[in-house]
Amino acid sequence: SLQIMIKKWSIPCPLPPSSAIETLQVSNSTGDCKAKLFHLSKESAYAIPTMAFSFLCHTSVLPIYCELRSPSKSRMQNVTVTGIGLSFVIYFMSALFGYLTFYDKVDSELLQGYSRYLPHDIVIMTVKVAILFAVLLTVPLIHFPARKAVLMVFFSHLPVSWICHILVTLTLNTIVVLFAMYVPDIKNVFGVVGSTTSTCLLFVYPGLFYLKLSREDFLSPQKLGACALVIFGICVGLLSLVLIILNWIDQ
Secondary structure, eight states: OHHHHHHTTTSOSSOOOOGGGGGGOOOOOGGGGOOOSOOOSGGGGGHHHHHHHHTOOGGGHHHHHHHSSSOOHHHHHHHHHHHHHHHHHHHHHHHHHHHHHHGGGOOSSHHHHHHHHSTTOHHHHHHHHHHHHHHHHHHHHHHHHHHHHHHHHHSTTSOOOHHHHHHHHHHHHHHHHHHHHHOSOHHHHHHHHIIIIIHIIIIIHHHHHHHHHOOSOTTSHHHHHHHHHHHHHHHHHHHHHHHHHHHHHHO
8 A cells, every 4th residue: 555655656647658558548638637536437336346345354253253362242343443444544545546646547456557657666566576475375364264164065964084175175276276367357356256245245144144133123223224234235236246247248
Protein backbone atom coordinates (compact mmCIF):
# COMPACT_ATOMS: atom_id res chain seq x y z
CA SER A 1 0.00 0.00 0.00
CA LEU A 2 2.82 2.41 0.87
CA GLN A 3 4.57 1.62 -2.41
CA ILE A 4 1.39 2.38 -4.39
CA MET A 5 0.98 5.68 -2.56
CA ILE A 6 4.58 6.71 -3.28
CA LYS A 7 4.61 5.60 -6.94
CA LYS A 8 1.53 7.69 -7.67
CA TRP A 9 3.90 10.61 -8.33
CA SER A 10 6.33 8.52 -10.42
CA ILE A 11 3.90 7.92 -13.30
CA PRO A 12 2.64 11.01 -15.17
CA CYS A 13 -0.87 11.55 -16.37
CA PRO A 14 -1.87 11.42 -19.21
CA LEU A 15 -0.14 8.07 -19.38
CA PRO A 16 2.84 8.09 -21.75
CA PRO A 17 2.29 6.07 -24.96
CA SER A 18 4.55 3.07 -25.35
CA SER A 19 4.57 -0.06 -27.48
CA ALA A 20 4.84 -2.13 -24.34
CA ILE A 21 1.42 -0.97 -23.18
CA GLU A 22 -0.59 -1.06 -26.37
CA THR A 23 -3.16 -3.32 -24.76
CA LEU A 24 -4.11 -0.52 -22.42
CA GLN A 25 -5.18 1.66 -25.37
CA VAL A 26 -3.58 4.70 -23.80
CA SER A 27 -4.69 8.13 -24.97
CA ASN A 28 -3.05 11.48 -24.44
CA SER A 29 -6.25 13.26 -23.45
CA THR A 30 -6.17 15.20 -20.21
CA GLY A 31 -9.76 14.12 -19.68
CA ASP A 32 -8.43 10.70 -18.73
CA CYS A 33 -6.92 12.27 -15.60
CA LYS A 34 -10.20 13.30 -14.01
CA ALA A 35 -11.40 11.13 -11.16
CA LYS A 36 -15.03 9.96 -11.18
CA LEU A 37 -16.93 9.27 -7.98
CA PHE A 38 -19.01 6.54 -9.68
CA HIS A 39 -18.31 4.70 -12.91
CA LEU A 40 -20.68 1.94 -14.01
CA SER A 41 -19.69 -0.51 -16.74
CA LYS A 42 -19.63 -4.23 -17.42
CA GLU A 43 -16.59 -4.48 -15.16
CA SER A 44 -18.69 -3.26 -12.22
CA ALA A 45 -20.09 -6.78 -11.92
CA TYR A 46 -16.72 -7.83 -10.49
CA ALA A 47 -16.69 -5.12 -7.80
CA ILE A 48 -18.87 -6.56 -5.02
CA PRO A 49 -17.68 -10.19 -5.50
CA THR A 50 -14.07 -9.04 -5.35
CA MET A 51 -14.70 -7.02 -2.19
CA ALA A 52 -16.54 -9.97 -0.65
CA PHE A 53 -13.63 -12.26 -1.52
CA SER A 54 -11.17 -9.80 0.03
CA PHE A 55 -12.82 -9.98 3.45
CA LEU A 56 -13.38 -13.74 3.40
CA CYS A 57 -11.46 -14.77 6.53
CA HIS A 58 -13.93 -17.24 8.02
CA THR A 59 -11.64 -20.25 7.57
CA SER A 60 -9.04 -18.62 9.83
CA VAL A 61 -11.37 -17.80 12.73
CA LEU A 62 -11.29 -21.14 14.56
CA PRO A 63 -7.50 -21.70 14.26
CA ILE A 64 -6.88 -18.14 15.52
CA TYR A 65 -9.39 -18.60 18.35
CA CYS A 66 -7.60 -21.75 19.48
CA GLU A 67 -4.26 -19.90 19.52
CA LEU A 68 -5.47 -17.14 21.86
CA ARG A 69 -3.94 -17.20 25.34
CA SER A 70 -7.36 -16.97 27.02
CA PRO A 71 -9.96 -17.69 24.34
CA SER A 72 -13.20 -15.77 24.78
CA LYS A 73 -15.88 -14.16 22.66
CA SER A 74 -14.77 -10.62 23.51
CA ARG A 75 -11.09 -11.34 22.74
CA MET A 76 -11.99 -12.92 19.41
CA GLN A 77 -14.23 -9.96 18.63
CA ASN A 78 -11.32 -7.58 19.26
CA VAL A 79 -9.04 -9.64 17.02
CA THR A 80 -11.67 -9.70 14.27
CA VAL A 81 -12.39 -5.97 14.40
CA THR A 82 -8.67 -5.12 14.45
CA GLY A 83 -7.80 -7.48 11.60
CA ILE A 84 -10.67 -6.45 9.32
CA GLY A 85 -10.13 -2.77 10.15
CA LEU A 86 -6.45 -2.90 9.20
CA SER A 87 -7.28 -4.84 6.03
CA PHE A 88 -9.90 -2.25 5.08
CA VAL A 89 -7.45 0.63 5.53
CA ILE A 90 -4.79 -1.11 3.42
CA TYR A 91 -7.25 -2.09 0.69
CA PHE A 92 -8.80 1.37 0.62
CA MET A 93 -5.50 3.25 0.36
CA SER A 94 -4.18 0.86 -2.31
CA ALA A 95 -7.36 1.12 -4.37
CA LEU A 96 -7.57 4.91 -4.00
CA PHE A 97 -4.00 5.68 -5.04
CA GLY A 98 -4.02 2.96 -7.70
CA TYR A 99 -7.09 4.58 -9.25
CA LEU A 100 -5.61 8.07 -8.97
CA THR A 101 -2.54 6.79 -10.83
CA PHE A 102 -4.18 4.96 -13.76
CA TYR A 103 -7.80 6.14 -13.56
CA ASP A 104 -9.93 4.12 -16.02
CA LYS A 105 -6.80 2.26 -17.23
CA VAL A 106 -6.40 0.34 -13.96
CA ASP A 107 -5.42 -3.28 -14.58
CA SER A 108 -7.16 -6.14 -12.76
CA GLU A 109 -3.77 -6.93 -11.23
CA LEU A 110 -2.65 -3.55 -9.93
CA LEU A 111 1.08 -4.24 -9.83
CA GLN A 112 1.11 -5.19 -13.52
CA GLY A 113 0.33 -1.58 -14.40
CA TYR A 114 3.36 -0.38 -12.46
CA SER A 115 5.53 -3.04 -14.12
CA ARG A 116 4.59 -1.75 -17.58
CA TYR A 117 5.66 1.80 -16.81
CA LEU A 118 8.45 1.08 -14.31
CA PRO A 119 9.75 -2.34 -15.44
CA HIS A 120 13.10 -2.08 -13.65
CA ASP A 121 11.99 -0.39 -10.45
CA ILE A 122 13.62 -2.07 -7.44
CA VAL A 123 10.80 -1.18 -5.04
CA ILE A 124 8.13 -2.78 -7.25
CA MET A 125 10.21 -5.93 -7.69
CA THR A 126 10.70 -6.11 -3.92
CA VAL A 127 6.96 -5.76 -3.33
CA LYS A 128 6.26 -8.54 -5.82
CA VAL A 129 8.69 -10.86 -4.04
CA ALA A 130 7.09 -9.98 -0.69
CA ILE A 131 3.62 -10.74 -2.05
CA LEU A 132 4.92 -14.03 -3.44
CA PHE A 133 6.17 -15.10 -0.01
CA ALA A 134 2.95 -13.89 1.63
CA VAL A 135 0.84 -16.00 -0.72
CA LEU A 136 3.07 -19.04 -0.25
CA LEU A 137 2.80 -18.77 3.53
CA THR A 138 -0.98 -18.28 3.32
CA VAL A 139 -1.56 -21.46 1.30
CA PRO A 140 -1.16 -23.89 4.28
CA LEU A 141 -3.58 -21.83 6.40
CA ILE A 142 -6.28 -22.00 3.71
CA HIS A 143 -5.38 -25.51 2.55
CA PHE A 144 -5.93 -27.04 6.01
CA PRO A 145 -9.72 -26.44 6.21
CA ALA A 146 -10.14 -27.29 2.51
CA ARG A 147 -8.44 -30.67 2.93
CA LYS A 148 -10.35 -31.36 6.13
CA ALA A 149 -13.66 -30.58 4.41
CA VAL A 150 -12.86 -32.92 1.50
CA LEU A 151 -11.88 -35.72 3.89
CA MET A 152 -15.04 -35.27 5.97
CA VAL A 153 -17.40 -35.14 2.97
CA PHE A 154 -15.94 -37.88 0.74
CA PHE A 155 -13.77 -40.09 2.96
CA SER A 156 -15.38 -39.95 6.41
CA HIS A 157 -16.34 -43.64 6.16
CA LEU A 158 -12.69 -44.65 5.71
CA PRO A 159 -10.13 -45.02 8.51
CA VAL A 160 -7.48 -42.32 8.86
CA SER A 161 -4.77 -42.95 6.30
CA TRP A 162 -1.60 -41.08 5.36
CA ILE A 163 -2.03 -42.21 1.76
CA CYS A 164 -5.47 -40.60 1.53
CA HIS A 165 -4.13 -37.51 3.30
CA ILE A 166 -1.26 -37.12 0.83
CA LEU A 167 -3.41 -37.81 -2.24
CA VAL A 168 -6.00 -35.21 -1.27
CA THR A 169 -3.24 -32.69 -0.56
CA LEU A 170 -1.58 -33.28 -3.92
CA THR A 171 -4.92 -33.14 -5.74
CA LEU A 172 -5.89 -29.81 -4.21
CA ASN A 173 -2.47 -28.30 -4.89
CA THR A 174 -2.57 -29.56 -8.49
CA ILE A 175 -5.97 -27.94 -9.04
CA VAL A 176 -4.68 -24.64 -7.62
CA VAL A 177 -1.59 -24.73 -9.86
CA LEU A 178 -3.66 -25.51 -12.97
CA PHE A 179 -6.00 -22.61 -12.24
CA ALA A 180 -3.01 -20.31 -11.76
CA MET A 181 -1.50 -21.44 -15.07
CA TYR A 182 -4.54 -21.43 -17.35
CA VAL A 183 -6.95 -18.79 -16.02
CA PRO A 184 -6.00 -15.69 -18.05
CA ASP A 185 -7.17 -13.04 -15.59
CA ILE A 186 -7.32 -13.20 -11.80
CA LYS A 187 -10.47 -11.06 -11.78
CA ASN A 188 -12.35 -14.04 -13.23
CA VAL A 189 -11.41 -16.12 -10.18
CA PHE A 190 -12.31 -13.33 -7.76
CA GLY A 191 -15.56 -12.69 -9.62
CA VAL A 192 -16.84 -16.28 -9.72
CA VAL A 193 -15.66 -17.27 -6.23
CA GLY A 194 -16.82 -13.96 -4.81
CA SER A 195 -20.30 -14.16 -6.34
CA THR A 196 -20.83 -17.75 -5.19
CA THR A 197 -18.81 -18.88 -2.19
CA SER A 198 -17.99 -15.48 -0.67
CA THR A 199 -21.53 -14.09 -0.80
CA CYS A 200 -22.82 -17.29 0.79
CA LEU A 201 -20.28 -17.21 3.62
CA LEU A 202 -20.63 -13.46 4.21
CA PHE A 203 -24.38 -12.93 3.82
CA VAL A 204 -26.47 -16.05 3.22
CA TYR A 205 -25.14 -18.61 5.73
CA PRO A 206 -24.88 -16.23 8.75
CA GLY A 207 -28.48 -15.14 8.19
CA LEU A 208 -29.69 -18.73 7.80
CA PHE A 209 -27.81 -19.84 10.92
CA TYR A 210 -29.39 -17.03 12.93
CA LEU A 211 -32.86 -17.88 11.65
CA LYS A 212 -32.30 -21.54 12.53
CA LEU A 213 -30.84 -21.04 16.01
CA SER A 214 -32.73 -17.99 17.25
CA ARG A 215 -35.91 -18.53 19.27
CA GLU A 216 -37.19 -15.00 18.78
CA ASP A 217 -40.43 -14.19 17.02
CA PHE A 218 -40.12 -14.19 13.24
CA LEU A 219 -41.23 -10.56 13.01
CA SER A 220 -38.58 -9.39 15.47
CA PRO A 221 -36.09 -6.81 14.13
CA GLN A 222 -33.22 -9.28 14.47
CA LYS A 223 -34.90 -11.98 12.40
CA LEU A 224 -36.12 -9.50 9.81
CA GLY A 225 -32.54 -8.24 9.53
CA ALA A 226 -31.33 -11.81 9.08
CA CYS A 227 -33.91 -12.35 6.33
CA ALA A 228 -32.83 -9.15 4.62
CA LEU A 229 -29.20 -10.30 4.81
CA VAL A 230 -30.05 -13.64 3.18
CA ILE A 231 -32.09 -12.00 0.41
CA PHE A 232 -29.37 -9.40 -0.22
CA GLY A 233 -26.67 -12.08 -0.48
CA ILE A 234 -28.69 -14.22 -2.89
CA CYS A 235 -29.64 -11.28 -5.12
CA VAL A 236 -26.13 -9.83 -5.23
CA GLY A 237 -24.51 -13.22 -5.85
CA LEU A 238 -26.88 -14.24 -8.65
CA LEU A 239 -26.85 -10.82 -10.31
CA SER A 240 -23.04 -10.60 -10.26
CA LEU A 241 -22.62 -14.16 -11.54
CA VAL A 242 -25.07 -13.61 -14.41
CA LEU A 243 -23.38 -10.35 -15.43
CA ILE A 244 -19.93 -11.99 -15.30
CA ILE A 245 -21.09 -14.87 -17.51
CA LEU A 246 -22.69 -12.43 -19.97
CA ASN A 247 -19.44 -10.48 -20.03
CA TRP A 248 -17.54 -13.68 -20.90
CA ILE A 249 -20.00 -14.40 -23.72
CA ASP A 250 -19.58 -10.88 -25.14
CA GLN A 251 -15.80 -11.27 -25.11
